Amino acid sequence: MATPLIDALLNRLAGLRFPQLFALTAALFIVDLLVPDPLPFADEILFGLLTVLFGSWKKRRGARMQR
DSSP, rough: OOOHHHHHHHHHHBBBBHHHHHHHHHHHHOOOOSOOSSTHHHHHHHHHHHHHHHOOOOHHHHHHHOO
């Protein structure tokens, strides 16, 4: 039995055009936060922006109706 939070997350991921790409970018962002680097926060900002970009990239309405 899934919690309402997990259900909401899965519904949000189902509406994305590339859910695997979003998940990969989010995972890389988390790993990047944990691993120290020589230029602080430059790549964290980049991965954060990419994650937001992929999270907002939804399927087109016509693509949903065809399935």
